[in-house]
Amino acid sequence: xxxxxxxxxxxxxxxxxxxxxxxxxxxxxxxxxxxxxxxxxxxxxxxxxxxxxxxxxxxxxxxxxxxxxxxxxxxxxxxxxxxxxxxxxxxxxxxxxxxxxxxxxxxxxxxxxxxxxxxxxxxxxxxxxxxxxxxxxxxxxxxxxxxxxxxxxxxxxxxxxxxxxxxxxxxxxxxxxxxxxxxxxxxxxxxxxxxxxxxxxxxxxxxxxxxxxxxxxxxxxxxxxxxxxxxxxxxxxxxxxxxxxxxxxxxxxxxxxxxxxxxxxxxxxxxxxxxxxxxxxxxxxxxxxxxxxxxxxxxxxxxxxxxxxxxxxxxxxxxxxxxxxxxxxxxxxxxxxxxxxxxx
Amino acid sequence: xxxxxxxxxxxxxxxxxxxxxxxxxxxxxxxxxxxxxxxxxxxxxxxxxxxxxxxxxxxxxxxxxxxxxxxxxxxxxxxxxxxxxxxxxxxxxxxxxxxxxxxxxxxxxxxxxxxxxxxxxxxxxxxxxxxxxxxxxxxxxxxxxxxxxxxxxxxxxxxxxxxxxxxxxxxxxxxxxxxxxxxxxxxxxxxxxxxxxxxxxxxxxxxxxxxxxxxxxxxxxxxxxxxxxxxxxxxxxxxxxxxxxxxxxxxxxxxxxxxxxxxxxxxxxxxxxxxxxxxxxxxxxxxxxxxxxxxxxxxxxxxxxxxxxxxxxxxxxxxxxxxxxxxxxxxxxxxxxxxxxxxx
DNA sequence: AGTCATACTGGAAGCGCTTGCATTCAATCA
DNA sequence: TGATTGAATGCAAGCGCTTCCAGTATGACT
Numbered sequence: 186x187x188x189x190x191x192x193x194x195x196x197x198x199x200x201x202x203x204x205x206x207x208x209x210x211x212x213x214x215x216x217x218x219x220x221x222x223x224x225x226x227x228x229x230x231x232x233x234x235x236x237x238x239x240x241x242x243x244x245x246x247x248x249x250x251x252x253x254x255x256x257x258x259x260x261x262x263x264x265x266x267x268x269x270x271x272x273x274x275x276x277x278x279x280x281x282x283x284x285x286x287x288x289x290x291x292x293x294x295x296x297x298x299x300x301x302x303x304x305x306x307x308x309x310x311x312x313x314x315x316x317x318x319x320x321x322x323x324x325x326x327x328x329x330x331x332x333x334x335x336x337x338x339x340x341x342x343x344x345x346x347x348x349x350x351x352x353x354x355x356x357x358x359x360x361x362x363x364x365x366x367x368x369x370x371x372x373x374x375x376x377x378x379x380x381x382x383x384x385x386x387x388x389x390x391x392x393x394x395x396x397x398x399x400x401x402x403x404x405x406x407x408x409x410x411x412x413x414x415x416x417x418x419x420x421x422x423x424x425x426x427x428x429x430x431x432x433x434x435x436x437x438x439x440x441x442x443x444x445x446x447x448x449x450x451x452x453x454x455x456x457x458x459x460x461x462x463x464x465x466x467x468x469x470x471x472x473x474x475x476x477x478x479x480x481x482x483x484x485x486x487x488x489x490x491x492x493x494x495x496x497x498x499x500x501x502x503x504x505x506x507x508x509x510x511x512x513x514x515x516x517x518x519x520x521x522x523x524x525x526x527x528x529x
Numbered sequence: 530x531x532x533x534x535x536x537x538x539x540x541x542x543x544x545x546x547x548x549x550x551x552x553x554x555x556x557x558x559x560x561x562x563x564x565x566x567x568x569x570x571x572x573x574x575x576x577x578x579x580x581x582x583x584x585x586x587x588x589x590x591x592x593x594x595x596x597x598x599x600x601x602x603x604x605x606x607x608x609x610x611x612x613x614x615x616x617x618x619x620x621x622x623x624x625x626x627x628x629x630x631x632x633x634x635x636x637x638x639x640x641x642x643x644x645x646x647x648x649x650x651x652x653x654x655x656x657x658x659x660x661x662x663x664x665x666x667x668x669x670x671x672x673x674x675x676x677x678x679x680x681x682x683x684x685x686x687x688x689x690x691x692x693x694x695x696x697x698x699x700x701x702x703x704x705x706x707x708x709x710x711x712x713x714x715x716x717x718x719x720x721x722x723x724x725x726x727x728x729x730x731x732x733x734x735x736x737x738x739x740x741x742x743x744x745x746x747x748x749x750x751x752x753x754x755x756x757x758x759x760x761x762x763x764x765x766x767x768x769x770x771x772x773x774x775x776x777x778x779x780x781x782x783x784x785x786x787x788x789x790x791x792x793x794x795x796x797x798x799x800x801x802x803x804x805x806x807x808x809x810x811x812x813x814x815x816x817x818x819x820x821x822x823x824x825x826x827x828x829x830x831x832x833x834x835x836x837x838x839x840x841x842x843x844x845x846x847x848x849x850x851x852x853x854x855x856x857x858x859x860x861x862x863x864x865x866x867x868x869x870x871x872x873x
Numbered sequence: 874a875g876t877c878a879t880a881c882t883g884g885a886a887g888c889g890c891t892t893g894c895a896t897t898c899a900a901t902c903a
Numbered sequence: 904t905g906a907t908t909g910a911a912t913g914c915a916a917g918c919g920c921t922t923c924c925a926g927t928a929t930g931a932c933t
Binding site: 591 | 888890891892
Binding site for chain 1: 536579581582583584585586588589594596599604605607610611613614617618621622624626627628629630631633638641642645646648649650651674759760763793796815816818819
């Protein structure tokens with residue numbers, strides 16, 4: 186039904202340039218010795234014929250596909266689609282394609298991705314974004330014989346890049362403590378939500394460390410559990426604000442989406458931010474500005490870029506992948522020194 | 530550096546099953562005649578050896594890559610990543626890969642995607658999500674010799690699927706008019722924002738039609754311009770709410786994100802929804818429930834699924850693509866009959 | 874002048890599949 | 904019963920590149 190319009194082959198380019206296809210290949214790919222004059226002739230021929238290499242033929246012959254696989258969970262979550270944008274941008278600039286594997290909750294589909302999709306040798310490397318991998322999955326990835334990099338979380342067996350997940354919440358909590366808050370609450374994830382690799386635990390840990398460093402008992406901190414989304418944060422905050430006796434002047438949320446949920450809940454309940462409660466999040470969400478949210482920005486787009494650069498380097502046999510990612514506190518209007526005002 | 534772990538070839542499977550590689554290929558792909566007994570032998574051999582077809586070799590030999598290209602703009606926008614999820618889900622289930630081309634504002638990158646990426650013959654079909662294509666791009670897509678489907682917008686030259694973009698806003702406005710509102714405002718896009726193919730104009734048109742049908746003059750409707758995002762809607766609403774003399778009891782926003790921005794602005798300004806102003810959006814945003822937003826749901830995930838099914842059908846030579854997509858009004862708490870209360 | 878390294882180029886062998894064609898064999902039919 | 908048909912299978916020719924190897928030419932060096 187769809188016949189490919191006259192597709193130009195390397196042979197035609199070679200003929201037009203008056204060289205062999207071997208030389209044409211070398212000229213176009215930049216590998217091997219080709220005289221400048223020949224190279225130009227070939228390039229011109231290719232240009233004028235509109236030649237584009239066939240990825241299938243090239244892959245088959247060279248064993249390289251010029252494509253990177255990206256496995257990511259829920260694309261609705263801002264963090265993940267941000268990382269994906271960053272990866273996509275860098276790969277496109279490098280002339281690589283991006284094969285997306287959206288790993289959903291369907292266990293069968295998920296299994297199939299690890300079993301078959303990745304093995305088709307369509308990709309030269311894999312970036313795993315914030316997935317909690319079980320042992321079998323880790324093994325599958327490892328046995329691929331391809332560079333793999335896990336972004337977010339540090340599975341023992343695979344090279345990873347991650348922010349210091351304790352560091353971010355520690356920084357967030359320290360910010361509040363420095364401002365003078367002494368009674369601060371925490372809203373974070375639960376182990377049951379394993380979309381993030383151990384992230385919930387790590388983040389809570391960081392919070393605790395900061396609190397303890399100020400001689401306080403983390404157990405005294407009112408805590409809520411949510412799933413890293415806006416509605417999740419909203420619900421948790423409503424509950425927290427409504428808990429009798431659980432007063433606090435500051436609140437750390439383990440993600441900006443939760444923090445935004447908190448701010449919405451506060452608005453609904455008439456709790457004033459930051460007069461009655463200061464709120465800090467983690468991520469650097471694009472809506473942070475709109476809400477005046479103080480946050481620990483982890484530059485997700487940059488993380489995507491970095492991961493992509495890294496994997497591209499590894500495809501060429503450089504580096505090994507483990508590294509730390511930067512983050513920084515961005516202070517906006519959702520935090521202030523605790524006022525003399527009655528806490529909520 | 531990374532040697533591929535013992536990759537199993539079709540020949541090995543064939544040998545293990547005691548047949549020729551031709552038969553093994555037919556057995557595995559399901560094409561051609563193979564006796565049930567042979568088929569089973571081959572399947573078992575493949576299974577036990579962990580054989581997975583090489584996509585490059587298969588593509589080269591058959592001309593089919595079992596991959597679909599998806600071109601999408603800004604992944605942050607909820608609508609786009611929803612559609613993408615839907616596409617991904619359907620493709621994965623069908624055993625297809627998804628090659629993502631995130632089309633950004635960088636004109637050079639964008640050009641390159643159309644010029645080279647799509648021509649590498651890595652994909653069997655292309656789904657274009659809500660991109661305003663210029664003539665050259667349309668032509669490139671058309672000359673690919675591949676099934677292409679444009680989701681959202683209807684470029685003359687390419688088959689497309691779209692909701693009735695006039696219909697959605699007409700429905701939204703009719704909802705308000707039916708409730709008794711007679712002074713309703715509109716927040717929509719601008720031609721300058723061409724991420725959506727003609728969508729801004731179409732949606733405004735639909736709104737006007739509804740208003741006119743009630744004997745009102747669309748020119749009397751207070752209107753704001755925004756870029757389909759939450760902050761955009763927020764800014765436009767602040768302006769609209771602050772315009773002297775521009776009173777209205779209902780507001781139609783051309784996207785849910787804008788509508789959410791409107792609600793946030795209203796909250797900040799103390800404008801009560803729906804008591805003073807009723808708000809309707811378009812999309813079916815996942816946060817609609819949280820905000821109690823009345824909306825015209827266009828089921829973006831479903832759209833993605835439908836588009837994917839369609840393109841898969843076209844790859845197999847069926848159908849031609851043009852079709853309408855369903856949408857429906859979802860009434861929540863952001864709309865009500867105009868109260869006796871003073872409008873904002 | 875002779876040797877050797879080096880730059881450039883072409884021939885040709887695959888890469889791992891799919892598929893057209895030929896072959897075999899058993900079932901069907903007049 | 905011989906001719907016909909069709910299912911089942913194998914052979915082998917590619918698909919369009921990359922790259923090893925060999926060959927030639929050119930320049931450098933002793």
